[in-house]
Amino acid sequence: MTELGGDGLPPGFRAAGVAAGIKESGSPDIGVMVCDAPEATSAARFTASGTQAPPVLLCRERARLGALRAIVVNSGNANAATGRPGYENAAKMQGMGALVAGVKEDQVAVCSTGVIGVPLPMHQVTQGIVAASHGLAADGDAAFSTAIQTTDAFEKRARLQVTLPSGTVTITGQAKGAGMIQPGFATLLVFAQTDAQLSPETADLLLGVCVKRSFSRVSVDGQLSTNDTVILQCSGASGVAIEPETEDELRFGEALDALMRQLALLVIRDGEGARRVGRVVVRGGEATSVEAVARAVANSPLVKTALYGGDPNWGRIIQAVGAAMPGTAPLPVDVSIEGVQVCARGGFVPHDAAALTEAVARDEVEYEIGLPGEGAETEVFFSDLGHEYVTINADYTT
Amino acid sequence: MTELGGDGLPPGFRAAGVAAGIKESGSPDIGVMVCDAPEATSAARFTASGTQAPPVLLCRERARLGALRAIVVNSGNANAATGRPGYENAAKMQGMGALVAGVKEDQVAVCSTGVIGVPLPMHQVTQGIVAASHGLAADGDAAFSTAIQTTDAFEKRARLQVTLPSGTVTITGQAKGAGMIQPGFATLLVFAQTDAQLSPETADLLLGVCVKRSFSRVSVDGQLSTNDTVILQCSGASGVAIEPETEDELRFGEALDALMRQLALLVIRDGEGARRVGRVVVRGGEATSVEAVARAVANSPLVKTALYGGDPNWGRIIQAVGAAMPGTAPLPVDVSIEGVQVCARGGFVPHDAAALTEAVARDEVEYEIGLPGEGAETEVFFSDLGHEYVTINADYTT
Numbered sequence: 001m002t003e004l005g006g007d008g009l010p011p012g013f014r015a016a017g018v019a020a021g022i023k024e025s026g027s028p029d030i031g032v033m034v035c036d037a038p039e040a041t042s043a044a045r046f047t048a049s050g051t052q053a054p055p056v057l058l059c060r061e062r063a064r065l066g067a068l069r070a071i072v073v074n075s076g077n078a079n080a081a082t083g084r085p086g087y088e089n090a091a092k093m094q095g096m097g098a099l100v101a102g103v104k105e106d107q108v109a110v111c112s113t114g115v116i117g118v119p120l121p122m123h124q125v126t127q128g129i130v131a132a133s134h135g136l137a138a139d140g141d142a143a144f145s146t147a148i149q150t151t152d153a154f155e156k157r158a159r160l161q162v163t164l165p166s167g168t169v170t171i172t173g174q175a176k177g178a179g180m181i182q183p184g185f186a187t188l189l190v191f192a193q194t195d196a197q198l199s200p201e202t203a204d205l206l207l208g209v210c211v212k213r214s215f216s217r218v219s220v221d222g223q224l225s226t227n228d229t230v231i232l233q234c235s236g237a238s239g240v241a242i243e244p245e246t247e248d249e250l251r252f253g254e255a256l257d258a259l260m261r262q263l264a265l266l267v268i269r270d271g272e273g274a275r276r277v278g279r280v281v282v283r284g285g286e287a288t289s290v291e292a293v294a295r296a297v298a299n300s301p302l303v304k305t306a307l308y309g310g311d312p313n314w315g316r317i318i319q320a321v322g323a324a325m326p327g328t329a330p331l332p333v334d335v336s337i338e339g340v341q342v343c344a345r346g347g348f349v350p351h352d353a354a355a356l357t358e359a360v361a362r363d364e365v366e367y368e369i370g371l372p373g374e375g376a377e378t379e380v381f382f383s384d385l386g387h388e389y390v391t392i393n394a395d396y397t398t
Numbered sequence: 399m400t401e402l403g404g405d406g407l408p409p410g411f412r413a414a415g416v417a418a419g420i421k422e423s424g425s426p427d428i429g430v431m432v433c434d435a436p437e438a439t440s441a442a443r444f445t446a447s448g449t450q451a452p453p454v455l456l457c458r459e460r461a462r463l464g465a466l467r468a469i470v471v472n473s474g475n476a477n478a479a480t481g482r483p484g485y486e487n488a489a490k491m492q493g494m495g496a497l498v499a500g501v502k503e504d505q506v507a508v509c510s511t512g513v514i515g516v517p518l519p520m521h522q523v524t525q526g527i528v529a530a531s532h533g534l535a536a537d538g539d540a541a542f543s544t545a546i547q548t549t550d551a552f553e554k555r556a557r558l559q560v561t562l563p564s565g566t567v568t569i570t571g572q573a574k575g576a577g578m579i580q581p582g583f584a585t586l587l588v589f590a591q592t593d594a595q596l597s598p599e600t601a602d603l604l605l606g607v608c609v610k611r612s613f614s615r616v617s618v619d620g621q622l623s624t625n626d627t628v629i630l631q632c633s634g635a636s637g638v639a640i641e642p643e644t645e646d647e648l649r650f651g652e653a654l655d656a657l658m659r660q661l662a663l664l665v666i667r668d669g670e671g672a673r674r675v676g677r678v679v680v681r682g683g684e685a686t687s688v689e690a691v692a693r694a695v696a697n698s699p700l701v702k703t704a705l706y707g708g709d710p711n712w713g714r715i716i717q718a719v720g721a722a723m724p725g726t727a728p729l730p731v732d733v734s735i736e737g738v739q740v741c742a743r744g745g746f747v748p749h750d751a752a753a754l755t756e757a758v759a760r761d762e763v764e765y766e767i768g769l770p771g772e773g774a775e776t777e778v779f780f781s782d783l784g785h786e787y788v789t790i791n792a793d794y795t796t
Contacts, residue, residue: 051720052727083745116713117746224721309792315514322449323622329450347481348515394707
């Protein structure tokens with residue numbers, strides 16, 4: 001697996017990004033991604049929110065998620081909580097995408113990100129899609145990546161080349177969003193492209209597994225967006241076919257996993273306010289318990305502020321663990337922070353306080369939690385919670 | 399129902415609070431509450447946390463919760479995550495409480511609040527309990543109230559007199575804790591006393607209902623403490639018996655409810671950082687859904703920061719609602735803020751933006767959310783999330 005620098009999509013893809021005037025700042029806000037291979041395959045995942053935005057509803061209802069050829073994205077406006085007119089606007093974007101990409105409407109996905117509850121400015125959206133279609137290029141991933149961002153502090157791209165038994169393929173990916181200081185509800189948009197040849201079923205299987213191990217394992221502020229979308233497109237242009245249950249599939253899956261985790265960690269790292277990244281690892285006997293505990297720790301404002309402040313107050317971990325497992329007291333929980341054990345079977349362990357203080361001031365802090373039993377394990381990466389989060393989120397729309 | 403000013407416990411009670419040196423600040427940190435009536439009754443509620451502190455475990459295992467005569471409280475140290483030695487220290491506190499109050503050990507409740515994971519300084523605790531026992535007085539509620547606090551910005555007490563068909567009784571209450579800027583995991587300690595005569599069953603029933611309507615309906619930061627304890631004691635000294643299913647019971651219940659809600663709102667209001675209080679009311683067809691949505695809104699850091707900033711960004715409400723009801727899209731949700739409807743059946747409603755901006759800058763902001771169906775309703779009060787929360791919580795133990 002080789003990490004590539006610079007720009008450039010895998011063979012079979014073109015992309016563009018332009019400024020259409022949706023954002024008041026004048027920054028790029030329309031992105032178009034096209035796969036020119038007629039037999040392209042794809043897979044997608046969406047937010048589970050009950051208030052899914054119209055573009056998400058449209059993709060689920062009117063797009064062939066296994067055969068997507070084009071993606072039209074706007075930033076600066078989420079087209080969420082916009083009702084029937086919002087759905088019609090998403091449908092118009094899909095139609096325009098089909099027109100400029102020369103594909104069928106149901107082969108086009110539509111994504112939006114930005115402020116909720118404001119009608120899309122369709123004049124700008126239309127002009128933007130047309131302008132972007134004129135700029136589609138094999139090295140348009142940089143412009144595309146810029147156009148899908150809202151207040152991201154830096155772009156989030158990754159490019160990998162991987163040599164499989166059957167040949168060499170490329171995977172690229174662009175993500176938007178959602179460092180701890182990001183408003184817009186931590187909306188996450190992730191697009192990945194490869195010239196490997198995958199059946200829609202294989203693409204779906206691998207994407208599902210990789211999303212679970214990457215974007216489903218990070219928490220910025222515990223908030224689920226109305227617009228989260230992850231799409232993988234496969235052009236097949238390399239001629240390297242990824243067959244099920246082969247070494248090819250295993251190695252390709254590892255590469256896709258590496259790319260997704262790389263992008264997910266960039267999301268967590270984003271933001272001027274994100275001083276530190278936390279990683280909580282929970283081991284125990286029950287999958288549901290380890291998951292609940294990991295989420296409770298990662299989303300606890302008390303744990304996050306302690307991480308921000310470099311505070312060794314491990315009682316907050318105890319509090320979060322207990323809250324996640326009501327009715328189990330007394331719970332014999334073990335806690336170690338950066339390898340320093342502070343709690344065994346629910347009671348404190350004498351430890352080197354200076355070493356702990358030094359450990360929690362590192363860029364990354366790992367919390368290991370042991371629950372009763374064996375066999376289940378999970379991890380969650382999370383941002384800290386600092387002043388910048390408050391400053392930006394206390395005054396976003398106004 | 400008359401609100402009384404000043405100090406003074408109902409007949410049959412004495413209390414005291416002293417500084418024993420547990421807190422480095424030298425502030426009061428040991429409180430003792432004694433009911434002198436041999437036939438006293440009581441009821442209690444505790445945190446559901448899986449990491450309940452030893453004093454909570456001790457109360458549940460070794461105290462007659464329907465017949466508590468005395469309560470011994472320390473602040474400055476939660477005696478949590480302290481393992482077997484912590485349990486033994488809680489047992490020692492119970493024994494000392496029994497000694498100074500002249501009651502049986504199982505008639506004594508023990509409560510602690512403060513930092514987690516540090517052994518209790520038993521020398522100071524012992525001296526404090528002895529000193530407090532010498533200061534027990536009928537008007538000791540003020541000193542007791544001070545001694546149970548950690549970093550509360552103001553004391554939280556209430557005194558009510560209520561005239562029932564069978565006679566006049568008094569109810570007093572002292573609460574500790576947990577404004578939004580309060581560290582110590584929003585630990586909540588609440589003690590209420592009355593000279594009414596209640597059976598343990600009636601006391602338990604009424605306390606349960608009132609806690610559900612007060613302390614269970616407030617959220618500071620969504621964090622469940624290791625030490626939360628609420629205790630009601632009844633001396634019966636008034637001779638007014640509260641019999642089940644009588645007008646007396648109804649009216650006494652209303653008074654206890656009023657006292658608990660008053661204390662709960664003081665908890666939400668506490669803290670230099672708490673600029674505003676939010677109230678979310680959710681109506682719909684299913685009790686579990688309205689509860690989940692109300693909690694999601696009250697605990698969303700995005701909603702809380704918007705409340706802090708006086709930001710009319712109602713999209714955050716939509717986000718929180720959707721996150722609480724995964725898999726239900728498209729959800730026809732209605733949202734009004736301070737009576738200004740901003741969303742109907744999932745889509746935005748044109749509204750007076752200036753009026754909304756003015757409304758969200760008020761001291762209290764009410765959010766009304768309508769879900770499909772009818773018959774279920776709930777409310778949650780919550781604090782905002784501001785810089786002071788970050789400042790204090792980022793640097794508590796160090």
